[in-house]
Amino acid sequence: MSEGKSLKLGVQKFGNSLSSMILPNIGAFLAFGxxxxxxxxxxxxxxxxxxELVSPFITYLLPLLIGYTGGKMVDDHRGGVVGAIATTGIIVGTNVPMLLGAMIMGPLGGYLIKKFDQLIEGxxxxxxxxxxxxxxxxxxxxxxxxxGFAAFSPVVDWASSALAGGVGWLINMRLLPLASLFIEPGKVLFLNNAINHGVLTPVGLEQVKQAGHSVLFLLEANPGPGMGVLMAYCFFGKGNAKESAPGAAIIHFFGGIHEIYFPYVLMKPQLIIATILGGMSGVFTLVTLHGGLVGPASPGSIIAVLMVTPKSLPIFLANIADVLVAxxxxxxxxxxxxxMDKSEAGDLDEAIKKMESMKGKKSRVSGILTNNQTFDPSQINKIVFACDAGMGSSAMGASLLKKKIKAAGLDIHVTNAAVSAIPKDAQIVVTQSGLTERAKAGAPDAYHVSVDNFLSSPEYDKLIDQLKHGNRKENVQQESAPDNVFNNENVLKKENIxxxxxxxxxxxxxxxxGQxxxxxxxxxPSYVQGMIERDQEMSTYMGNEIAIPHGTEKVKKEVLSSGVVIVQVPDGVDFDGNRVRLVFGIAGKNNSHLSILSKIAVACAEVNSVHKMVDAKTEDExxxxxxxxIMQNS
Known part of the structure; x- marks a missing residue:
């Protein structure tokens, strides 16, 4: 790798780290504004x-939040606590708001306590x-x-003063529009938060004390340049970039998520010229008309900009003119x-992936701009089926996918869980469509698959196809032939049919x-009502004319031992518009019922087998x- 490329990646990683300390605390910045x-x-x-609230906000609250977040990024809550303590020293050691100092001391505290823990481990x-x-x-x-108080404060104070002096020089020389030469490219490198809150905000606050407002708060937060890029894509873009641009424009302008337009610039790097010249034009307008804000506009939406505009019509108009000109x-x-671009339509998905590789993590933009989630098949090692209680439909679905995974020669672990207890290491999560939003809240970083029919969903084959396209090691151990499904006679006895x-x-x-x-x-007896409530919350119809009613999470304690009953209904019964002719009533304790559910799932995956069970005249049949x-499908 060339030195230039290494430097670029280093800057991108540094910018992402600074951004990650600011973004979780945007609400506090907005409250301050x-x-x-x-x-x-x-x-x-x-x-x-x-x-009187203003000074404690900027002097203590915001630096401490940044310091805690920076430490937590390195070593979770323990690192966050040490990072916040370390930040306190640098806050007290200077009169300048120590946002930049917090970005240094927070991660440093987290790093040192993590190293200490590693040294004494065991x-x-x-x-x-x-x-x-x-x-x-x-x-x-x-x-x-x-x-921090004795040594770092003077250094950071000096650095902040030097940066402030540079900004002051640009203002005095009427060269402030040139700041856009650094700010707009800095956004794409994720240095915007460091520039805005580390340099411009402290200097801007000093200007507010003297003049009542500052132009510096609008240099980075101005949504105009990014909005210009997105609207141009709306009219002159191609492919999925053009289709997604209107929605992205709304989110950018009103939601303040500037990150959302970065992939569009990465698709056509020449567009950075448009954002720079747009930013410069806006700053020139702002300085000429004496606009500005009384505090940082975080997030950088038009709503936040207007909220922190001083109570002055000329300044109000100047700020609007700044955004419009940019x-x-x-x-x-x-x-x-x-x-003028005659090339093929750019690939927005590829641009997002490029941006995420620059950040070193998955971006929130991915879920906003693309209709479908993506994942790297070569990195998938664990799939989790989730249902409400984690003991019924999810167990059957997991069994079917295990069989398909094995047939495809893939070495991937498949398990099941309650939607409220999805493992943190789940990479793909499968749920019924009505539970998907809850699953996403519990596992936001996973790839989510929604199905309506756990027994015969086409999503399974689609997922297998996606997984097979990855370069992964095929090392699946052959499983022995299945035991007789009734080996555990306590779970399913003949009299249970x-x-x-x-x-x-x-x-x-x-x-x-249930009875x-x-x-x-x-x-x-109280478990029966839990079965009713579970079906009301989410239908227990599984497809192929079967249903598997079972209790909710809250009635698990009412289960004395695992058991399954089978009810044959030849004429059928309506389950939310679906005809059901086989009902499997389930109670599970300590997951001992899961093996039998797995076998039932395999048996019921074939419609012909279900029909044979419905036509059976005896329990033995x-x-x-x-x-x-089960034997035929093993």
Missing amino acids: IVTALFIPTGWLPNKALS KIKTGFEMLVDVFSAGILGALLAII FTVSFLISSFILK FLNKSFASKEEVIRFA ALVDHGYVN LMAVINDT
């Missing part, structure tokens, strides 16, 4: 008492672990706070570049199956159909 805009003497609702006597953890964090944090110039230049039944409603058959579980000693089907 609102309080400042409302209550300072030049604010919308001047209030001397409430204006060397502490049993019973003294908590004592060592507490004292080590306290002692190291105190030392870093002292060092948008117009960027739009015109971007349009020209896109119209009920033939030739008829019911007027699904609730009636669920209650029948059978009660009568055979598998569950307490129905058992034989299940066993024969």
